[in-house]
Structures are given as C-alpha cells and as structure tokens.
Amino acid sequence: MDWLSRLFEMMPVRGRLDLRCSYSVPWRIEQGPGVTSEIPYHAVLAGSAILDDAVGGRPLLLKAGDILLLPGNPRHVMHDGSGATPLPARNRAAENFTISENLGSDERLDLLCGHFAIAPPHDRLLRGYLPPRLVVHAGTRAGKGTAAQLAGLVSLMRSETADDHLGGHAMLNAPTAMFALVLRLASETDATSRGLLALVGDPRLAPAVVAMFKEPARAWSLPEVARLCNMSRATLARQFQDKLGRSASDLLTDIRMTLAANELKGSSLSTGAVAEMVGYQSEAAFQRAFKSHMGVTPAQWRKTQPPEHDVSLESAVPADRKGSSPTVDA
Numbered sequence: 001m002d003w004l005s006r007l008f009e010m011m012p013v014r015g016r017l018d019l020r021c022s023y024s025v026p027w028r029i030e031q032g033p034g035v036t037s038e039i040p041y042h043a044v045l046a047g048s049a050i051l052d053d054a055v056g057g058r059p060l061l062l063k064a065g066d067i068l069l070l071p072g073n074p075r076h077v078m079h080d081g082s083g084a085t086p087l088p089a090r091n092r093a094a095e096n097f098t099i100s101e102n103l104g105s106d107e108r109l110d111l112l113c114g115h116f117a118i119a120p121p122h123d124r125l126l127r128g129y130l131p132p133r134l135v136v137h138a139g140t141r142a143g144k145g146t147a148a149q150l151a152g153l154v155s156l157m158r159s160e161t162a163d164d165h166l167g168g169h170a171m172l173n174a175p176t177a178m179f180a181l182v183l184r185l186a187s188e189t190d191a192t193s194r195g196l197l198a199l200v201g202d203p204r205l206a207p208a209v210v211a212m213f214k215e216p217a218r219a220w221s222l223p224e225v226a227r228l229c230n231m232s233r234a235t236l237a238r239q240f241q242d243k244l245g246r247s248a249s250d251l252l253t254d255i256r257m258t259l260a261a262n263e264l265k266g267s268s269l270s271t272g273a274v275a276e277m278v279g280y281q282s283e284a285a286f287q288r289a290f291k292s293h294m295g296v297t298p299a300q301w302r303k304t305q306p307p308e309h310d311v312s313l314e315s316a317v318p319a320d321r322k323g324s325s326p327t328v329d330a
Helices: 003-010 122-128 145-162 168-172 176-188 196-201 206-214 222-228 233-244 248-266 271-277 283-294 298-304
Strands: 013-024 028-031 038-046 048-051 060-063 066-069 076-079 090-093 098-101 108-118 134-137
Touching (some): 003 248, 038 060, 038 145, 060 066, 060 134, 108 122, 134 145, 176 196, 206 248, 222 233, 233 248, 248 271, 248 283, 271 298, 283 298
Parallel strands (some): 013 098
Antiparallel strands (some): 028 076, 048 076, 066 134, 090 098
C-alpha cells in the first residue's frame, strides 16, 4: 500500500459540502476561526477570488480550477478585490446543500465551500504536516494525470449541485477521493515548499517517508534511513528539519502513536501487545512515549474511546517487523 493510502487508513476523513456560492461583484466571505479538527476547502468553479493573508502577507489570487485548503481552520476572508461594500447575500436550502447568492448581474463567482473533518487526535498529525494554506489547480478534464482526475471530480460535484439528484448527499459528502487527489497533486507539483508533501515531492527524500509508512514497527536507524535516500546522516537530518520542521524520528513516532491510538480504541489487545505491534520492545518506553504524545496514558485513552474498529493495525504493521524498538534519531 502506498504512503498516502496508508495515511487515510490511519486517519479516516469525513467531509461535507456546506455551500455553493453564486456572487456578483461586489461580494465578500468571512469564515472562521472554526474547529481545529476541520479543514475548510474552497473550489473555484468560475470567476476569481482574493484571499487575504491573515498575518498581513500578500493576498492570494484564486482562479477557476483552483482548490484551497486551510488546515487549522483559521479566520479567513475572501472577496472580489474591489473594496466596495458587498451586495447582500441570501441563503436558500436545497435538498442536499445550501445555495448562497446575491442579486447582481455582473460576471459571477461560482464557488463550492465545504470542509474535511479528521477525528482528534489524528487531526493534530495531519495539521502539523500540512502548510497553513494549500492551493492546487485542477486543470481541465481533457488533460491527463492527477489534475485531470481532480477536475473531473470537481465537475461531478458541480453537476450534483446543479440539481437535487437522487443520492446527491452521498456523492457530495464523500470526501476521501477529493482530499487524496488534492494531496497527491500537491506532492507532484510545487504547491508547497514545507511539510510532509514537500518531503514526498522530493525524489531524494520520498524513500524515507515511504519506508516509515510501510514498515512503522521496523527498528529504523538514522544511517539506514539516510542510505535509502543516498545521502549522509547530517544531510538527511538537515533536509527533514528544513522541509518538515522536525526530525525523521518525530515523523516515525507520530506514525506509531497514531497506529497505537487506533488499536487501543478498536481492539482488546493488551497495552504490551500494542506496544510490540508498533515497534516497542519495552512497554514502559511505549507508555512514556504515548503519554508524551497524547497527554494521557494508553489505559486512559482506551477508557475514553467508544468501541469501534476504524483501522486494522495488523494490516498496517508487517508481521516480520513486529517487536523492534524505535531507534531513529537526528
């Protein structure tokens, strides 16, 4: 299984289309701050929009085909750029979504607004490895590759919001494909210079990420990971810090703790068995790492979780790698 598929297996994503906006100039949208476990998205179908930088940087121009994700769900403002008082907008409920529109007659903005939701604590892992804002361009359906696939999916969503089709709610609120395509496209392009996508987008560093997602329980050492990338230990450590803002050991621990949290939630295995499955020979070491990462002990975490099985850890950790201890350092 590839690293991105394994990531979604580790942290299932839910989502919802909230609005289809149809605005004539002048218009303005203000959203957030919202729940940190939700990642808002905006897909520009037609027209253009200006996104203000929340910390005073240069505004970002969004054009038709652009898809914006805002990990962390900050307050954000989008507008037409005219500076004029926006026309009043009204909302009307469709069967499976809400339409927001104003009554102007100029060329209109056509925008899909929704959000992806990742259950805590997994949202922290994803937020921590994504940039504050992520923009990809979906291209056209006539093209090839990921951009064309994403354009086709957005086109399908556009069609579903044109009328209330049977099953439309399920079509519009099944987010994994869209989220996966956005992340895949970002990793294939220069959409981000930092974070997990920047790592996997670098052909020299991608083998390290792939290996740790594929075999998280293996006793990875820094020299071994560096050899996978054909670089020195010092260069690998520097590249991880530059692109991810943390070490290879941090990434491996995050992966292991995410898998452990899922298994503690979804099975009756003992803490010691879970520790072994994610690469810890010492239950005490696992207990310390888990509490440091999650803020509670494994037993406390398990006690507060509803009994459901979202992720199978057995399928995530190869049997021949169970029982090794974490040794990656930077």
